[in-house]
Amino acid sequence: MPFGISSVLSRIFPPFRGNSHGTDRAPSDLLPDHDLHNSWGCNYSSQSVLNHERIRPLWEQYGRDPTEVRRNYHNLLREYTALFRNFFDGYYPISLHAHVSDALLPTTVSSLIQNTCATSPLVLNNPALAPSSSAAEDGKKIQQFVLDFLGWEQLHVEHPKFAVVQGLYGAAFGPLAHASKEWEMQIIASGPKPIVVHVDEYMTREGLSASLAQAKTQGCIAVVADIVSTEDGSVLSPELFKMLRTCCTENKLWFIVDEALAAIRCGSPFAFQRSEYGNEKPDLVAFGKGLGTSGIAINFDSPMTRPLGFVQEEDIHQTLMYWRALVSRPVAIPVLLEAMGVLYTAQTENWVQRSIKIEQTFHSIIQAYSPGEPVKGLGAFLALDKDISMQLHVMAGVRRRCPWVRWLPKLDAVNADREALEDHVFGPRSKNRRAKLSAEAEETGTLPQWCFVCGIEATSENWCRTCFLGCCKNEVCEDVFGSHNCI
Structure with missing residues (x-):
């Protein structure tokens, strides 16, 4: 092992974590402290997740011979994808970013939605739509089919917007910071303002659906919500969650739930997967912080994706591959290993x-x-x-x-x-x-x-x-x- 690597690893790794298959245990000398800020929840454990029995050999190998690990990059990314899908019950990490606010941009999500539709079995298995090898192919028929499928006009492509429910969502920067309750965030917000949907105890499904229909005419492509408010801890009621899901489907709006803070620590893998929320599925989930990497996860069996015909696993992985191929490397290897370590350790120690x-x-x-x-x-x-x-x-x-x-x-x-x-x-x-x-x-x-x-x-x-x-x-x-x- 090169000079210095051994000492670095000795500081990273605590006593070895074996395979406990979900038992609730921790090293006896581990003491709690009064840091309940915890980097805004970015650390799920005081121990290094890189010490998990699956990850430690990879990390040590990366210290000795990074080239060898790089050659295995795509296999590791596929392993992480399968691990994420299994842990989060059918959600695939499709778009990976440095910060969740980088992922939750209307333009990024608009491109992601269009790519998912354009590379779906509904398009690629249709002889009338599938792209040809002809030099004259320009993709216009695919583009128009996708816009018609989504109920979009050019407005939704060129000036996409999100909608948020009043008082239920805000961000630190970017377009969604316009909806923050904090003026420090509001004054640095940038990008298209989200459309704020006003909801009260008297709101009916018909009223909410009408509000979202109006939002769509203004360029709205998706509704974004927290299950647990990062502002004050208020919890989105199961009734409103189900109503939002229904109304989004009625208006062909994608439903996005931000789980950056709530994932794993909320008593279920994602907060909306708690029993009180039933079997309703958001189309997309924003994740980050403690999970080691940030981004957007997609469910291929949700109301907006189900009609696209994603039944075979190979079709799903093809769409994931096409999207990830648009960037040079979706996630750096050290970050990928940490993200894998988080999920393996969450399984082993049953963090949920x-x-x-x-x-x-x-x-x-x-x-x-x-x-x-x-x-x-x-x-x-x-x-x-x-x-x-x-x-x-x-x-x-x-x-x-x-x-x-x-x-x-x-x-x-x-x-x-x-x-x-x-x-x-x-x-x-x-x-x-x-x-x-x-x-x-x-x-x-x-x-x-x-x-x-x-x-x-x-x-x-x-x-x-x-x-x-x-x-x-x-x-x-x-x-x-x-x-x-x-x-």
Whole structure:
């Protein structure tokens, strides 16, 4: 092994994870901490997923001989695709990106939809439509067939838009940031504004369908929704979810659910796959954060894709291949190996079931400290009052002007252990753990990661050694932080 690789691997890999076939276990020396911000939920585990028995040999081989692993790239990508499909019950990761907001662009989704239709069995198995080898072939008949199939005009191709339900969706940047509740996001939004559909308790299916029909005349190609709001943890009701699905189908609008935060930690692989949502299927799913890579997944047996005739697995993989061939390499090998490691480890340790146990444990602790306190969210995606969270001295995911914060604990078994949480995270018994973290930070010259007040990177050297909490250098945050009572 080349010089230096061995030492790097020794830092990456904890004690070996064997094949436990879904048992709920974790290394005995793994301790929880009070970082419930957790990079906005980007880390599902304190342990390295690269240490899984399937991934570790590949990672070590990549360190020794990257060329050999590169030769195996397409096989690894196919393995990841099958792993994703099996874990998420029929959804294929078709379009891979660096960030979920990069994937959720109307122009990108419009091209993806058109490509899926143009490379479908409905087109390629039809002698009247299938492209010929003739030099005169220009694809115009395929293009027109796809537009007619989708009910699109040139407006939907040249100026595509999304629709969102009022108050149910927002993004950090790009076109969907226009719908954010935070003015900091609104003022940097760019691109076509999404069409906001107003829904209240009196909205009927007919009324919603009429609103979406009107949106389509304005260039709308898809409706985007969260099952769990990243703003305040509100949960989309099963009734509204099913109504959106029905109305999207009626108007030939694609239904997209953003699962970037909720996937795996919500008590099911995707949040809409919980039992209360029935068997309704979105056409596309946006995924990212903790999954290791981001992008769009597609179901080939949804209301908008089913008529395209994707029955044979080879037809599905052909369409995936055609789309991925449009970029030089869909995902870098180190990222691909990590993404595979996430899903293999999620299977081995049964993170989905564990997220329910973590939810129950955290709920019981919150109620013990603040009886009757409402908690929103699903599974290990919890949202609670900001003041209550600050009283418990934890780092949380915060929006500056939102009274709710997000707790996104790691899915390690120890986070379902109330005794361990009382010892190391909550209350006076956690002081020893915090003191140890502070001592380690002093020794290594680091800080608590997140501002206790606003949730961005902590940058101030004036951090609390007793609570192991820090803040940014924003004047308001420093004032609030300076007045906090130590644990």
